[in-house]
Amino acid sequence: MESEPADQMDGPPAVFACPKLETLTKRADFVRASNARRQGTPGIHLQARKRAETEPSGIRVGYTCSKKVGNAVARNRAKRRLREIARLVLSTEGRDGWDYVLVGRKDVTANLSFTNLEQDLRRALKKVHA
RNA sequence: GCGGGUGGUCGGAUGAUCGCGGGGGGGGUAACCCUUCGAGGAAAGUCCGGACUCCAUGAAAAGCACGGUGCUGGUUAACGGCCAGCGGGGGUAACCCUAGGGAUAGCGCCACAGAGAACAGACCGCCUGCUAUAUGCAGGUAAGGGUGAAACGGUGAGGUAAGAGCUCACCGCGGAUGUGGCAACACAGACGGCACGGCAAGCCCCACCGGGAGCAAUGCCAAAUAGGGGCUUCGUGUGGGCAACCACAGGGACGCUUGAACCCGAGAAGCCCGGGUUGGCAGCUAGAGGCCAGUUGGUAACAGCUGGUCCAGAUGAAUGAUCAUCUCGGGGUCUUCGGGCCCUAGACAGAAUCCGGCUUACAGGCCACCCGCGCAA
RNA sequence: GGUCCGUUCGUCUAUCGGUUAGGACGUCAGGUUUUCAACCUGAAAAGACGGGUUCGACUCCCGUACGGACUG
Numbered sequence: 001m002e003s004e005p006a007d008q009m010d011g012p013p014a015v016f017a018c019p020k021l022e023t024l025t026k027r028a029d030f031v032r033a034s035n036a037r038r039q040g041t042p043g044i045h046l047q048a049r050k051r052a053e054t055e056p057s058g059i060r061v062g063y064t065c066s067k068k069v070g071n072a073v074a075r076n077r078a079k080r081r082l083r084e085i086a087r088l089v090l091s092t093e094g095r096d097g098w099d100y101v102l103v104g105r106k107d108v109t110a111n112l113s114f115t116n117l118e119q120d121l122r123r124a125l126k127k128v129h130a
Numbered sequence: 131g132c133g134g135g136u137g138g139u140c141g142g143a144u145g146a147u148c149g150c151g152g153g154g155g156g157g158g159u160a161a162c163c164c165u166u167c168g169a170g171g172a173a174a175g176u177c178c179g180g181a182c183u184c185c186a187u188g189a190a191a192a193g194c195a196c197g198g199u200g201c202u203g204g205u206u207a208a209c210g211g212c213c214a215g216c217g218g219g220g221g222u223a224a225c226c227c228u229a230g231g232g233a234u235a236g237c238g239c240c241a242c243a244g245a246g247a248a249c250a251g252a253c254c255g256c257c258u259g260c261u262a263u264a265u266g267c268a269g270g271u272a273a274g275g276g277u278g279a280a281a282c283g284g285u286g287a288g289g290u291a292a293g294a295g296c297u298c299a300c301c302g303c304g305g306a307u308g309u310g311g312c313a314a315c316a317c318a319g320a321c322g323g324c325a326c327g328g329c330a331a332g333c334c335c336c337a338c339c340g341g342g343a344g345c346a347a348u349g350c351c352a353a354a355u356a357g358g359g360g361c362u363u364c365g366u367g368u369g370g371g372c373a374a375c376c377a378c379a380g381g382g383a384c385g386c387u388u389g390a391a392c393c394c395g396a397g398a399a400g401c402c403c404g405g406g407u408u409g410g411c412a413g414c415u416a417g418a419g420g421c422c423a424g425u426u427g428g429u430a431a432c433a434g435c436u437g438g439u440c441c442a443g444a445u446g447a448a449u450g451a452u453c454a455u456c457u458c459g460g461g462g463u464c465u466u467c468g469g470g471c472c473c474u475a476g477a478c479a480g481a482a483u484c485c486g487g488c489u490u491a492c493a494g495g496c497c498a499c500c501c502g503c504g505c506a507a
Numbered sequence: 508g509g510u511c512c513g514u515u516c517g518u519c520u521a522u523c524g525g526u527u528a529g530g531a532c533g534u535c536a537g538g539u540u541u542u543c544a545a546c547c548u549g550a551a552a553a554g555a556c557g558g559g560u561u562c563g564a565c566u567c568c569c570g571u572a573c574g575g576a577c578u579g
Binding site: 023024026077079081088114 | 479
């Protein structure tokens, strides 16, 4: 939102080379993403949506772990692992102007090995972008 | 050595790289850099008690209703917690459990079985008398039988027509009074002569405690929404009519146009109700504070003093990922019984205003004291 | 986060501390029918879990588990 006057004045190219990840906080954004494209894998469930042109740019990510995932410890652990793979994968493979929502799965998201979880997200991203 | 009891304690460590939340500093002040802090014994359940904030009440307080607590004494900011003691129950013992006031203030209940279930009463019996020598009638009795969770003292002896606390001894029960103890209570006990069943985690009575709501409390800022509804007052396009109302003009009439029928009646002030928003800031983390050491009082809980040390503040919600080494356990395997090799950090669980407790969950380890049995001396 | 409520056959529900825990729908078996449906007869099937009070607990008390509602 503040970046538009900034690139009119200076236009630092580094901002677009590596877009910063923003976190989704509004329930409406989550609902819109879940109504768009979705892709399931053994480790995670991905929901994604390309925002309209009028909305601001940048990659936005949300994380969802319902009570089905387990107790508070299991939910927080699943969310932390989702955050970690999102940081690794989406900063290079995410597309500008998209919203991504990563949904945790019972038992699997918290226990699957990290490399497998990472591959799951890459596979899901390819299918969603296609 | 084996088995058990009580109390306490730990809940992996170190390092590397990348990353996250808060505070402070720098900076071209939303980037970025430096620095520092960053989950638990239960953070949990929300079962109690407070702090704090708002509301209510004339300041405090009292009373009614409702709810809670319930042996005694102490402790505390407070408690249903804790400590010490008493009574009752369990265990060979160490020790453990215990809502444990009042049943003569009143009401209620005690199914089934049984003769009888609460001001006692008499089915089978036993005994006496009468009669027609009976399976009849009248009376006495409560020893014995049977039922039940519970049957109106128990055993023995005397006594009697048969019996009975009718009498006696012992036991049980009640108990004036005395002694010890702050008290709960304990011990002794003249005397009574058996009278007084149980349930109050049934209603209730007594004593004591509690005003209500909760940080999503509460205060502030910004934005947004209907130009919303009701009542009161003032007032209400043009014409007619005292007025209700009628005609004309105006607005609406649901995707759009038209508008015959249909609907609305400007505006201002006050009060009440309703509606919209779900952003930010404060509250918000140092307090009856925790821990350690020493010391004073106290059996102890705890309290006082001195010194040191520690202290998360998020809000789609911060502690993660990858790896290495080391140990604690566990598993597998080999064994010359010394040990070697391989795999594996592995329980319950994540702060949400804060504090004191309780309860519940918990892989496994460690420490101290105590009890029983066995062995040795 | 806070406040509050509930748990009984597969499902919906009833219950005065004394029952073999009642009813409806569903299920199963038999009858009826050429067969199915409907109907008739019968059967199986429950007190969330753990303690306590009581002679006796689905009921009363305490704790735990699970489920639900409200709250800006």
